[in-house]
Amino acid sequence: MPKDAFVIEKNQFSSWLKKLQESFQLIGPVEKEGHFVFSLIEEVNDLVMDYDTTMLGPRKFIFLPEEKICTIYQKDQGFTIKKVQDVPGQLLIGVHSCDLHAILVLDKVFLLKSFQDHNYRLRRENTLIMALNCTKVCPTCFCSSMGTGPFVELDKGFDFLLTDCGESYLIESFSEKAKDLLLPLNLPQADDSLFKKKEQLFQELKGRFIKNLDTTNLVQTLLENQDHPVWQRTAEERCLGCTNCTMVCPTCFCFNVKDKISFDLKECDRVRYWDSCQELHFAEVHGANYRSSRKARLRQFVTHKLATWVEQFGCFGCIGCGRCMYWCPTHIDLTEMAKEVQKSNFKRMREDGYA
Amino acid sequence: MNRKKRIRLGVFKYTCCAGCEFQLIFFQKKILEIFENLEIIYFRMGESGGGEEGPFDLVLIDGAITEAWQADQLKKVRQAAKFLLPIGSCAVNGGIPAIKNSTSELEMEKRVYQQIQPLHSMKAHPVDDYVKVDGYIKGCPMGEKDLVEAVTSLLLGKRANFINYSVCVECKLKGNLCLLIADKLPCMGPVTNAGCGALCPSYGRACYACWGPMEDANSRALAWQFEKMGLEPDDIFRKFTQYASNKLEFRKGAQLYGSTT
Amino acid sequence: MVMPDTLAFKTARIVDIFQETAEIRSYFLSLEEEEDFQFTPGQFNMLGLPGVEEAAISFSSLAQPGNNFFMHTIACVGNVTSLIERMEIDGKLLIRGPFGYGWPTEEIVGKDILLVAGGVGLAPLRPFLLYCLEKRNQINNLYLVYGARTPEEMVFQKDLMDWQKKEEISTIYCVDKLPEYSSLLPNVGLVTHFLEDLQIDLSRALVCMCGPEIMMRFVARKLLLQGYSEKDLYLAMERRMRCGTGHCGHCQIGAKFVCQDGPIFQYPDIKPFADTML
Numbered sequence: 001m002p003k004d005a006f007v008i009e010k011n012q013f014s015s016w017l018k019k020l021q022e023s024f025q026l027i028g029p030v031e032k033e034g035h036f037v038f039s040l041i042e043e044v045n046d047l048v049m050d051y052d053t054t055m056l057g058p059r060k061f062i063f064l065p066e067e068k069i070c071t072i073y074q075k076d077q078g079f080t081i082k083k084v085q086d087v088p089g090q091l092l093i094g095v096h097s098c099d100l101h102a103i104l105v106l107d108k109v110f111l112l113k114s115f116q117d118h119n120y121r122l123r124r125e126n127t128l129i130m131a132l133n134c135t136k137v138c139p140t141c142f143c144s145s146m147g148t149g150p151f152v153e154l155d156k157g158f159d160f161l162l163t164d165c166g167e168s169y170l171i172e173s174f175s176e177k178a179k180d181l182l183l184p185l186n187l188p189q190a191d192d193s194l195f196k197k198k199e200q201l202f203q204e205l206k207g208r209f210i211k212n213l214d215t216t217n218l219v220q221t222l223l224e225n226q227d228h229p230v231w232q233r234t235a236e237e238r239c240l241g242c243t244n245c246t247m248v249c250p251t252c253f254c255f256n257v258k259d260k261i262s263f264d265l266k267e268c269d270r271v272r273y274w275d276s277c278q279e280l281h282f283a284e285v286h287g288a289n290y291r292s293s294r295k296a297r298l299r300q301f302v303t304h305k306l307a308t309w310v311e312q313f314g315c316f317g318c319i320g321c322g323r324c325m326y327w328c329p330t331h332i333d334l335t336e337m338a339k340e341v342q343k344s345n346f347k348r349m350r351e352d353g354y355a
Numbered sequence: 356m357n358r359k360k361r362i363r364l365g366v367f368k369y370t371c372c373a374g375c376e377f378q379l380i381f382f383q384k385k386i387l388e389i390f391e392n393l394e395i396i397y398f399r400m401g402e403s404g405g406g407e408e409g410p411f412d413l414v415l416i417d418g419a420i421t422e423a424w425q426a427d428q429l430k431k432v433r434q435a436a437k438f439l440l441p442i443g444s445c446a447v448n449g450g451i452p453a454i455k456n457s458t459s460e461l462e463m464e465k466r467v468y469q470q471i472q473p474l475h476s477m478k479a480h481p482v483d484d485y486v487k488v489d490g491y492i493k494g495c496p497m498g499e500k501d502l503v504e505a506v507t508s509l510l511l512g513k514r515a516n517f518i519n520y521s522v523c524v525e526c527k528l529k530g531n532l533c534l535l536i537a538d539k540l541p542c543m544g545p546v547t548n549a550g551c552g553a554l555c556p557s558y559g560r561a562c563y564a565c566w567g568p569m570e571d572a573n574s575r576a577l578a579w580q581f582e583k584m585g586l587e588p589d590d591i592f593r594k595f596t597q598y599a600s601n602k603l604e605f606r607k608g609a610q611l612y613g614s615t616t
Numbered sequence: 617m618v619m620p621d622t623l624a625f626k627t628a629r630i631v632d633i634f635q636e637t638a639e640i641r642s643y644f645l646s647l648e649e650e651e652d653f654q655f656t657p658g659q660f661n662m663l664g665l666p667g668v669e670e671a672a673i674s675f676s677s678l679a680q681p682g683n684n685f686f687m688h689t690i691a692c693v694g695n696v697t698s699l700i701e702r703m704e705i706d707g708k709l710l711i712r713g714p715f716g717y718g719w720p721t722e723e724i725v726g727k728d729i730l731l732v733a734g735g736v737g738l739a740p741l742r743p744f745l746l747y748c749l750e751k752r753n754q755i756n757n758l759y760l761v762y763g764a765r766t767p768e769e770m771v772f773q774k775d776l777m778d779w780q781k782k783e784e785i786s787t788i789y790c791v792d793k794l795p796e797y798s799s800l801l802p803n804v805g806l807v808t809h810f811l812e813d814l815q816i817d818l819s820r821a822l823v824c825m826c827g828p829e830i831m832m833r834f835v836a837r838k839l840l841l842q843g844y845s846e847k848d849l850y851l852a853m854e855r856r857m858r859c860g861t862g863h864c865g866h867c868q869i870g871a872k873f874v875c876q877d878g879p880i881f882q883y884p885d886i887k888p889f890a891d892t893m894l
Contacts, residue, residue, distance in 0.1 A: 065528040072666045078627045078708050115861035118623045226890040240573045242545030247527035254865030257858045261507050261667035263388035268666035279520050280571045285856050286693045290891045308871035329535045329545050330580050511667045513695040
């Protein structure tokens, strides 16, 4: 059910954002060299709300590509540790449904297990999310198959939801903070006809998906076929091991830690940066590398996103944004690999006596 | 941990442009602390004199090996050195001098010199083809991050963790748009070792692999992709032989489009 | 509910150092700020020093109630461990922990327990063994099969000799090469050769193993062939870890995070996934 739904004219929306700029860092999609990127907004007019997709999702403003975890000072009597304390409040504008789901997936990883990640919690608590229902379907996205789009159907975990209705937005608020921010605007309530229009847009958009993935029994099928030939073939012929897929994936959470120590060895910045399971040294321990072949690493990526993630976090790790295949230099398509496994389920065929 | 002992440094230069040594001198301005911790024993570009015999805590080798005396000296230096690191693409991968490796030696000499009798040149090889090395400071010229890592590791007494992922990682961490996809440029980033901070891609130029191959790079797949993008075989061959024609990772890509002999 | 933060650093002081073998030392540590430090057998700490990040190291001692002492037995092979190797008594380490899910201490009642260890793999098993000895009257038979390359490479030699004499535990020690002299009088051969003829009732067996993954592979296979059931086998897995708290992703084996779901696993939990040697 709609909680608090209002209509806001697009001009008014812009001037409202300008006002919000005084208390928040605004982050949203802007144009850069013919593509769109999420970036810090200086001028509200730079915002492009009808963007298709971005290379990096808004995760880079919550789980930073490279950030300091803490500084360790070595003293004679021991150590002093300075953690990251202050982060600015930020408002993510125009977050598509898939990216919103991705942030919620990261919440599960960093906040809802037995330990809370210090840096992520700080930034997440200081982030407001203004989601935006999609108006177009990208050729590589398949969010409708993963149940993560194209419209936001959640009722918590974010703050605002926008739906483009031509001259105006339908704006719904889903948190107390959001309600408080909308209150001074005295906006007119949205009526039923607007919701009917929203539903109509949704149905229309759903029919336009080019790419899809059947997720029935997918987990089991992939786990049963960890030795399927598709991994070896793709790894040999196409996978470069360049890590682009995992870098652009909005749900990838792996990081590596590096110490940057001063030359007097007294002060040490502990830094973390996005790491990737596609990297050769990712699973290396002393004397062994448990994923030394590109095949094993590629399989890890696909089976993690589409299978083992479900056991870990109760949802798919893939939110169907299609970034991994679009930004892969050789356009390796994870849905195609999954489909190939589904089509030729060797484990089943062996059991049935066909292979 | 207060180590007053300074690191005894030797720098030896073989076949190269000496850019890496300039880089080392340039660091002195930038990171004076590095040199405070070093005692220069042999460094022709920085200081005259000095003994070749050592002993050294750290030896940096600049340049590819293209003559017999170089290999002889290198082996002696190795025995006098606790740690030996090749610096820069020539010493690590063969670098620019190794471009000649895909042509016969005689043909190459004739093309460049009128008198070839006094020449004693052989095929260019990286340092680790002759002696055991303790790591690689890659780059053209060598990278600052890796040099800092090498020095702090020596001071701490730990093994250096040099950067060993692809340029794509640095590009993405910086938030650059991918040139291969967005601009259809033949970028070597996916197979090239990082450390430069994605310098060229950040200015809209395709990576040309000056740091040499990343470990386990799949050059063949990238070469096929370049072919699909419409590159001529010669161009693809040159891309993979320009900086590291010796390295197996790049030879796999080059061999599809020309003879690497 | 407030969940624990990932950056809960503690300072530990080296109280004593004991040289186990040429490459392996035991460090007795005590926490600086906390009076009471509790952990279960099989859990681990992230040990760190500025400049070398952190490494996951299992406890090799049993926690004492109301006490803040603990022991780590470390093979000096990596960056963290070789830096620790050069530290002296009163040196300070940064630790985070305890992390992970330990040995099945609740399962031991009425069981025939077989402990199989290889090399430094005895270190994570030692607290569990001590725990079993403490609760000896609750368990039926207790075996330790311990293998190392040479007698010199065996850790906890004093303990090994003690255990050899004890009636509460039956021990089999084995080495790859025949030694000229050894007070332990080990057998020659791989641990897998000494898993037969044990007084173990398969219906109440509990096997805990820790060692190189390739050793655990063959021990597990041998035991399964002998009729042990898969769920009675517990293994200690080792993976690269950067956080210990289930965030960095490095230690994943299929759906399992070794740092949080392990490092001790029941064989059927880990078997379905690729990228192990099992």
